[in-house]
Amino acid sequence: MQPHIEIEHLTFRRGERVIFDDLSLTIPRGQVTAVMGPSGTGKTTLLKLIAGQLRPESGRVRVDGEDVHRLSRRALFELRRRMGMLFQSGALLTDLNVFDNVAFPLREHTRLSEAAIERIVLMKLQAVGLRGARHLMPSELSGGMARRVALARAIALDPAMVLYDEPFVGQDPITMGVLLKLIEKLNHSLGLTSVVVSHDVEEVLSIAHQVYVLSEGRVVAQGDVAAVRESADPYVRQFLGGLPDGPVPFHYPAPPFREELGL
Amino acid sequence: MDKQAKIELGVGVLVVLAAAALFMLAMKVSNFAAVAQDRPTYTLKAHFDNIGGLKVRAPVKLSGVVIGRVSSIGIDRSNYRALVTMKIDRAYELPADTSAAILTSGLLGDQYIGLEPGGDDEMLADGDEIELTQSALVLEDLIGQFLVKMSDSKGDDK
Amino acid sequence: MIRMLRAIGRWGLSRLRAAGRAGLFLLGLLPALAYPFWRVRLLLKQVYNTGTLSLPIILTAGLFVGMVLGLQGYNVLVDYNSEEAVGTMTALSLLRELGPVVTALLFVGRAGSALTAEIGLMRSTEQLSALEMMAVDPVRFIFAPRFVAVVLVVPLLTLIFTALGILGGYLVAVGWLGVDDGAFWSQMTAHVDWQDDVVNGVIKSVVFAVWIAVVALFQGEEAPPTSEGVSYATTRTVVQGSLGVLALDFVLTALMFN
Numbered sequence: 115m116q117p118h119i120e121i122e123h124l125t126f127r128r129g130e131r132v133i134f135d136d137l138s139l140t141i142p143r144g145q146v147t148a149v150m151g152p153s154g155t156g157k158t159t160l161l162k163l164i165a166g167q168l169r170p171e172s173g174r175v176r177v178d179g180e181d182v183h184r185l186s187r188r189a190l191f192e193l194r195r196r197m198g199m200l201f202q203s204g205a206l207l208t209d210l211n212v213f214d215n216v217a218f219p220l221r222e223h224t225r226l227s228e229a230a231i232e233r234i235v236l237m238k239l240q241a242v243g244l245r246g247a248r249h250l251m252p253s254e255l256s257g258g259m260a261r262r263v264a265l266a267r268a269i270a271l272d273p274a275m276v277l278y279d280e281p282f283v284g285q286d287p288i289t290m291g292v293l294l295k296l297i298e299k300l301n302h303s304l305g306l307t308s309v310v311v312s313h314d315v316e317e318v319l320s321i322a323h324q325v326y327v328l329s330e331g332r333v334v335a336q337g338d339v340a341a342v343r344e345s346a347d348p349y350v351r352q353f354l355g356g357l358p359d360g361p362v363p364f365h366y367p368a369p370p371f372r373e374e375l376g377l
Numbered sequence: 378m379d380k381q382a383k384i385e386l387g388v389g390v391l392v393v394l395a396a397a398a399l400f401m402l403a404m405k406v407s408n409f410a411a412v413a414q415d416r417p418t419y420t421l422k423a424h425f426d427n428i429g430g431l432k433v434r435a436p437v438k439l440s441g442v443v444i445g446r447v448s449s450i451g452i453d454r455s456n457y458r459a460l461v462t463m464k465i466d467r468a469y470e471l472p473a474d475t476s477a478a479i480l481t482s483g484l485l486g487d488q489y490i491g492l493e494p495g496g497d498d499e500m501l502a503d504g505d506e507i508e509l510t511q512s513a514l515v516l517e518d519l520i521g522q523f524l525v526k527m528s529d530s531k532g533d534d535k
Numbered sequence: 536m537i538r539m540l541r542a543i544g545r546w547g548l549s550r551l552r553a554a555g556r557a558g559l560f561l562l563g564l565l566p567a568l569a570y571p572f573w574r575v576r577l578l579l580k581q582v583y584n585t586g587t588l589s590l591p592i593i594l595t596a597g598l599f600v601g602m603v604l605g606l607q608g609y610n611v612l613v614d615y616n617s618e619e620a621v622g623t624m625t626a627l628s629l630l631r632e633l634g635p636v637v638t639a640l641l642f643v644g645r646a647g648s649a650l651t652a653e654i655g656l657m658r659s660t661e662q663l664s665a666l667e668m669m670a671v672d673p674v675r676f677i678f679a680p681r682f683v684a685v686v687l688v689v690p691l692l693t694l695i696f697t698a699l700g701i702l703g704g705y706l707v708a709v710g711w712l713g714v715d716d717g718a719f720w721s722q723m724t725a726h727v728d729w730q731d732d733v734v735n736g737v738i739k740s741v742v743f744a745v746w747i748a749v750v751a752l753f754q755g756e757e758a759p760p761t762s763e764g765v766s767y768a769t770t771r772t773v774v775q776g777s778l779g780v781l782a783l784d785f786v787l788t789a790l791m792f793n
Contacts, residue, residue, distance in 0.1 A: 201661045388586070401698045
């Protein structure tokens with residue numbers, strides 16, 4: 115079966131800094147793929163490259179076999195209707211209430227009657243457990259609730275894939291559990307391709323089918339959960355184990371301490 | 378839904394206020410009413426030795442009533458005199474021997490053209506010229522004349 | 536010395552690049568400007584936010600500016616025994632200068648800064664990105680309605696400000712200082728020209744509106760997505776917006792009344 119997303123020899127730079135250096139990975143259809151790495155490895159950037167919001171310096175991103183960065187604006191927008199993205203902050207439109215936020219993509223892209231839209235929206239809100247919160251404004255929601263509403267919005271148009279940008283950051287254990295269950299449930303029941311970008315190791319490993327670990331713009335480990343857990347790579351060991359010192363040093367580069375003290 | 382109603386109401390208030398303001402500026406403050414009526418006019422010409430501070434769009438008055446406006450001011454190259462054209466309301470026909478003078482409203486006011494009708498049976502037609510004209514009073518000339526008369530000291534009134 | 540020159544050069548280049556980006560921003564906005572007219576709800580909301588919510592400040596300021604003009608004008612003109620001209624003076628100064636300029640300055644402070652903050656905040660909370668991901672073009676959906684609303688609203692506010700200012704002058708001159716009612720209005724009508732004064736004033740306010748809209752939206756777009764960045768951008772909108780209005784006013788006055 116053709117992979118859903120193929121990334122080939124991708125290089126991306128921000129100013130002088132190289133974010134991705136000849137990165138290649140494939141994301142299979144209908145599975146949960148985790149992309150992990152410490153903060154600042156450009157995980158969010160990767161999602162924006164997949165969605166065509168950023169242009170790579172070289173290399174290709176193919177979604178459903180289409181080269182994302184060669185598409186016309188119209189075709190790209192067409193493609194994005196088949197993608198959902200969950201932003202780190204939720205990114206709900208602040209001047210619309212929960213119901214209208216979820217209804218927004220439907221109203222913009224379909225000619226459904228208001229009654230039909232209401233049904234779909236309530237269904238999606240029911241799926242994330244927030245049907246009762248439909249009249250609240252985004253400012254009245256907790257961070258976890260905002261993310262769940264955003265998830266309902268991301269799946270409003272029944273996309274074939276959902277990109278999750280750091281879904282667990284700053285959430286309490288209960289909310290994390292809820293979000294994990296939701297991602298898994300959506301993947302199972304709708305057969306969604308899910309790409310989860312995160313650095314919350316245990317949570318992600320509990321639902322992922324396939325894992326990529328990134329460091330300095332390259333893939334350092336890949337495979338299923340067991341394979342990654344058993345990786346001998348010292349960097350992967352440090353990252354998964356949360357060790358303070360290792361290939362990523364504890365100290366910011368500095369001359370030896372003795373020298374600085376004049377000893 | 379009532380949020381939408383509030384927005385519509387608010388925009389309505391803004392538009393009504395602006396319309397009222399525009400109406401007031403047009404009718405009460407500016408000469409829009411006069412311009413907008415745009416009655417049919419005919420053109421008259423007149424030569425003056427000196428137009429003083431007369432400007433385009435200055436009123437043309439007959440017995441103090443505005444019956445037209447100055448439409449252009451220039452120099453007639455054949456005789457180097459000022460050539461003033463004015464548009465007069467068609468409702469007012471003027472005798473052929475009408476005279477025109479450049480007058481001032483009040484001590485510091487704007488200058489306008491005052492018309493003095495004559496007694497001719499023939500009327501002025503479109504494009505005709507008013508032959509009898511009196512130039513603007515220029516203060517320097519006036520003082521000059523006054524001094525000359527003083528030194529002549531004839532004692533005459535004029 | 537060299538270092539200073541270099542710094543000045545770099546500053547100049549960065550300004551020039553910003554101006555270039557602003558120009559491109561405006562160019563990108565142009566094809567989307569028809570869009571708000573068939574999404575009237577989007578437009579109405581922005582007209583409400585920028586226009587109706589600015590009404591209180593415009594009404595109050597207009598009334599007081601007009602009253603001050605009436606008072607000052609009377610004090611000067613009474614020496615020449617021509618206090619009837621106070622209406623003319625108030626009307627002309629409001630129509631030609633104070634109406635468009637003061638309205639634009641108040642608008643920059645009230646609505647322009649709010650627009651910048653709103654766009655900056657939308658950017659920092661990823662709302663603009665989210666719109667793009669939902670295949671909705673933010674230029675059409677966010678920027679165009681705001682731009683059109685500003686260009687429509689500023690002339691309307693200017694008319695309201697001017698009319699109310701004249702009423703303020705009337706209150707002071709006729710109601711308080713005893714200028715003759717009839718003379719006040721008839722002098723005004725005799726000297727205020729529809730084309731030269733009223734229409735030119737409105738043209739001025741449209742030009743100011745375009746300037747304010749470009750500055751406010753562009754600064755919001757350019758603001759770094761941090762709270763510090765947004766507050767700095769808001770300040771810049773007020774400074775650049777106001778100074779631009781004053782400079783444009785000089786240019787327009789030179790073109791129109793010469």
